[in-house]
Amino acid sequence: MAPITKVKQSNTESLPAFIPDEMVAVFIGATSGIGEATLKQFVVAAKGKSPRVYVVGRSAMKSAPLLEELTRTDPAARIEFIEKDGSLLQDIEAATSLIRKNETRVDLLFISIGFISFEGRIETSEGLEPSMTTRFYSRALAIQQLLPLLNNSENPHVSNVLAGGMESSIDLDDLDLAKPGNYSIVKAAVHSATMLTLMLEKWAKENPKISFVHSHPGIVRTPILSRASRGISGILLRNVVSPLVNTFFATSADDSGARSLFQATNARYTVDANTSLSPPIPEGLGKATMTPGGVFLVNQNSEITDNEKILKELRVSSADLVATHFEGILARVL
Numbered sequence: 001m002a003p004i005t006k007v008k009q010s011n012t013e014s015l016p017a018f019i020p021d022e023m024v025a026v027f028i029g030a031t032s033g034i035g036e037a038t039l040k041q042f043v044v045a046a047k048g049k050s051p052r053v054y055v056v057g058r059s060a061m062k063s064a065p066l067l068e069e070l071t072r073t074d075p076a077a078r079i080e081f082i083e084k085d086g087s088l089l090q091d092i093e094a095a096t097s098l099i100r101k102n103e104t105r106v107d108l109l110f111i112s113i114g115f116i117s118f119e120g121r122i123e124t125s126e127g128l129e130p131s132m133t134t135r136f137y138s139r140a141l142a143i144q145q146l147l148p149l150l151n152n153s154e155n156p157h158v159s160n161v162l163a164g165g166m167e168s169s170i171d172l173d174d175l176d177l178a179k180p181g182n183y184s185i186v187k188a189a190v191h192s193a194t195m196l197t198l199m200l201e202k203w204a205k206e207n208p209k210i211s212f213v214h215s216h217p218g219i220v221r222t223p224i225l226s227r228a229s230r231g232i233s234g235i236l237l238r239n240v241v242s243p244l245v246n247t248f249f250a251t252s253a254d255d256s257g258a259r260s261l262f263q264a265t266n267a268r269y270t271v272d273a274n275t276s277l278s279p280p281i282p283e284g285l286g287k288a289t290m291t292p293g294g295v296f297l298v299n300q301n302s303e304i305t306d307n308e309k310i311l312k313e314l315r316v317s318s319a320d321l322v323a324t325h326f327e328g329i330l331a332r333v334l
Contacts, residue, residue, distance in 0.1 A: 002302035004255050006282040007262045014279035015045045015265055020154070023051045024106050026099060028142055029086060029113025029134070031057040031066060034161055034220055037257025038110060038264070040070065045261070047074040052103070056082045056095045086113040087130040089333045092138045096145035105152035110264055111139045112161040121183035126333045129183065132176065135162055135192035140199050140326055147207060155277040156210045159264035160200070163193035164214030164297040165305025170194050172318060175325045197311070198319045199326060201293025208294070211270045213263050218300030220256040251300065259302050269296045 023046060030039040039055065053070070057063050060083045070079050082098060084091035099106065115134045124130050128137060143158055150156040168190045177183040177191060193214075200212045263269050267278035268288045281287060288296050288304050293315065297305045 002259075002262075002282070002285055004258065006285070007302060008258050010266060010279055010282050011041060011045060011258055011261055015261070016047070016049075018265070018277065018279045019046045019049050019051070020107065021049050023049060023108070024054075024103050024149075024153075025051060025108040025110065026054045026056070026106055026142075026146065028056040028092075028095075028109075028111045028139075030055055030110065031059075031063045033112070033253055034217055034256045034260055035110070035112035036066060037253040038112070038161075038260040039066075039257075040073070041257055041261050042108075042110075043070050043073050043077055043079075046077065048076065050076045050078070052078045052080070054080050054082060054095075054099055056084055056086065056092075058085050059083065086138050087115060087124055087128075087133045089126055089128070089133065089137060089141055089330070092141050093145065093334055096142055099146065100149060103149060105156075106146050106149040107153045107156060108264060109143065109146055109150065109156075109158045110161075110260070111142060111159070112260070113138060114162070116185065117188075118185065121177065128329070128333070129177065129188065131185075132188050132192050135189070136195050137326070137329060139196060141330065143199075143203060147203065147210075150210050151207060155270070155274045157213070157264050157270070158200075158210055159213040159215065159260065160196060161215050161217055161260055162196060163189060163216045164197065164295075165216055165299055165307045166190070167194040167197050167307050167310055167314060169310070169314070170318060170322075172321050175322065176329070194314065194318070195322045195326070197291075197293075197295060197297070198314060198322045200295045201291065201311075201315070202319065202323055204290075204294030208271065209273065211274065211296070212294065213269050213296045213298055215260065215263055215298040216300060216305065217256045217260070218251060220251050221253055256300075259300075263296070263298050263302060269298065 027039050029035045082095045084095045113134045115131045117131050170191050204212045267275040268281045270278040299305045
């Protein structure tokens, strides 16, 4: 386990010196919870470096207090909010198109967007299930669209907070779980995490300069359960389940955000060619090991999860089918 004290010490004492001037960072899903905590701590670490930070979220009005706080933290930082719905691929394409228009590189892409539905399968206007869209399709599209800019960075990092290391077998005949009666919360979670890791491994092989992290934060005090559903299930989640989980089991968003920032920047989770450009690994911790496919799968303690037995089979049985499925969805929706 990487002690949280060492993680925070690295973020505050080592990271600032390794942040390049005018660093370009993109945060998708950073208006609450883990993403918000990570974003705030990043802006603190980057103070004085005039970073250019893009925050993609649904509501500029609701996010105004956060943006004002970030500006107070570092008046020299350029914070740009892109008001787009992360559950819609067309919105993600529009957001990344704006970034590509404005920038020549992206140094950090941090994605923590997510949604859980306890009401069965529902569909967006694009015909996709929103929890799977936010956890896989939108993430994959954002990464794909920004790969050219990431490759223009000296030390690019892509960090996904979701369920790294929790990959399992998936239904290859119904990857988007659209068949009647085939959708469930568990299946949606497994499909999203598994497909994301397989796509990250594909891109890691094609883009060896980029450090790819897929982390599982464990149970964290965030609003996701209270926003998960309407109706009776929503009432129970907001008033019973969420308070109990947050009180007795959950890690604070601040600590989880610190770990997320550490995992998105430290040499411990950086491809070997770029470790000298990242904050040094804290004393007592070793270099994290990537999967054979080139991705760091990180657990809630900032340690590597070994899921190779499952992934070895998935690379053979599922990786190509997932990539073809993803491209087919893009062709239909965009």
